[in-house]
Amino acid sequence: MKAIVCTKYGPPDVLKMVDIETPVPDDNQVLIKVFFTTVTVADCRVRGFNVPPSFWLPAKLALGWSKPRQPVLGTELSGVVEKAGKNVRKFKAGDAVFAYPGHLCGGYAAYICLNENACIALKPKVLGFEQAAALSLGGITAWFFLEKGKVTKGEKLLIYGASGSNGTAAVQIAKYLGAEVTAVCSTGNLEMVKNLGADKVIDYTTTDFTGLGEQFDAVFDTVGKTDIAKTIRAIQPDGRYLHSVTTPMTELKIRLNLLGTDVKLVGGTYSGSIEQIEFIKKLAEEGVFKPVIDRQYSFDEMVAAHEYVDKGHKKGNVTIKVAAGPAL
Numbered sequence: 001m002k003a004i005v006c007t008k009y010g011p012p013d014v015l016k017m018v019d020i021e022t023p024v025p026d027d028n029q030v031l032i033k034v035f036f037t038t039v040t041v042a043d044c045r046v047r048g049f050n051v052p053p054s055f056w057l058p059a060k061l062a063l064g065w066s067k068p069r070q071p072v073l074g075t076e077l078s079g080v081v082e083k084a085g086k087n088v089r090k091f092k093a094g095d096a097v098f099a100y101p102g103h104l105c106g107g108y109a110a111y112i113c114l115n116e117n118a119c120i121a122l123k124p125k126v127l128g129f130e131q132a133a134a135l136s137l138g139g140i141t142a143w144f145f146l147e148k149g150k151v152t153k154g155e156k157l158l159i160y161g162a163s164g165s166n167g168t169a170a171v172q173i174a175k176y177l178g179a180e181v182t183a184v185c186s187t188g189n190l191e192m193v194k195n196l197g198a199d200k201v202i203d204y205t206t207t208d209f210t211g212l213g214e215q216f217d218a219v220f221d222t223v224g225k226t227d228i229a230k231t232i233r234a235i236q237p238d239g240r241y242l243h244s245v246t247t248p249m250t251e252l253k254i255r256l257n258l259l260g261t262d263v264k265l266v267g268g269t270y271s272g273s274i275e276q277i278e279f280i281k282k283l284a285e286e287g288v289f290k291p292v293i294d295r296q297y298s299f300d301e302m303v304a305a306h307e308y309v310d311k312g313h314k315k316g317n318v319t320i321k322v323a324a325g326p327a328l
């Protein structure tokens with residue numbers, strides 16, 4: 001089968017299309033024919049070994065010394081179950097699914113084998129395969145932080161980086177939770193973010209939200225670019241600072257700045273659970289959450305897709321069409 005492998009850590013052109021053995025599902029696995037995958041910040045970070053200095057050694061040990069131990073990247077995908085192992089009960093051949101293999105990766109290939117209890121769900125009927133492939137990373141991240149941060153109806157929430165994969169999902173899910181959402185993004189994305197449901201938008205290229213004298217119950221920094229000290233001053237005394245990019249150094253900085261306040265840091269990472277992917281599926285089926293697609297690339301344009309995502313300014317998600325599938 002065709003797959004894109006990461007031959008060594010480096011710029012996008014380390015990614016090469018090769019022929020590898022099609023995997024064979026074991027008794028507890030499903031073999032999925034992949035229609036769409038995505039290019040995420042996580043894929044680019046692994047490919048380029050772009051990690052904070054404090055993570056250098058643990059990341060080399062975890063990911064692989066000179067190249068990723070799992071050479072086929074791709075953290076999310078959609079497709080159809082081609083074959084189910086004899087013990088598989090939840091899925092059968094022909095099921096349309098979407099999945100979040102997460103750190104196990106493997107989406108940049110014509111086929112992938114996943115355990116039936118991995119982060120897989122039936123594709124929402126209301127979405128096509130392209131949108132379904134882009135549901136899980138942004139959707140689950142946004143839900144993980146908003147739920148952990150106990151964002152509730154009527155609260156004033158500021159979402160910083162509202163135009164990315166996490167941000168576009170966070171705006172939609174926060175509105176579903178009933179929050180009053182102020183979204184921060186750059187000029188060209190203001191309209192899109194407003195259309196996603198944001199009550200107010202702020203252009204970070206012209207306005208520093210921390211200088212407006214407003215106080216928020218919670219601030220969700222989805223891209224790790226807020227000024228920590230100024231942001232904490234814009235949060236209610238007993239509010240929450242949700243932060244999806246807490247490296248050990250960032251976390252230390254935030255905790256030092258929080259000393260003497262009752263503001264709580266909500267950080268951490270998720271690995272993706274069946275409950276989370278099922279919840280995101282439900283939100284998609286109810287029309288609450290629809291992933292924003294910025295660009296679609298073909299499978300053999302993977303290098304160009306990585307070059308684009310490396311720039312750090314995608315709007316929502318970038319998808320890769322691995323194979324042609326049905327429209328819905």
Ligand SMILES: NC(=O)c1ccc[n+]([C@@H]2O[C@H](COP(=O)([O-])OP(=O)(O)OC[C@H]3O[C@@H](n4cnc5c(N)ncnc54)[C@H](OP(=O)(O)O)[C@@H]3O)[C@@H](O)[C@H]2O)c1
Nearest residue numbers: 141161163164165166186222223225244268269270313314
């Ligand atoms: N903790 C976790 O479990 C978890 C899970 C997933 C992702 N993450 C992390 O979350 C971060 C964001 O992920 P993502 O997938 O949402 O990224 P993304 O989609 O690549 O984010 C791109 C967006 O960031 C915006 N942006 C760039 N610089 C900005 C700035 N200075 N101020 C405001 N917005 C800015 C861009 O908007 P403009 O073009 O308008 O600048 C663009 O729309 C990544 O670092 C990722 O590793 C963490």
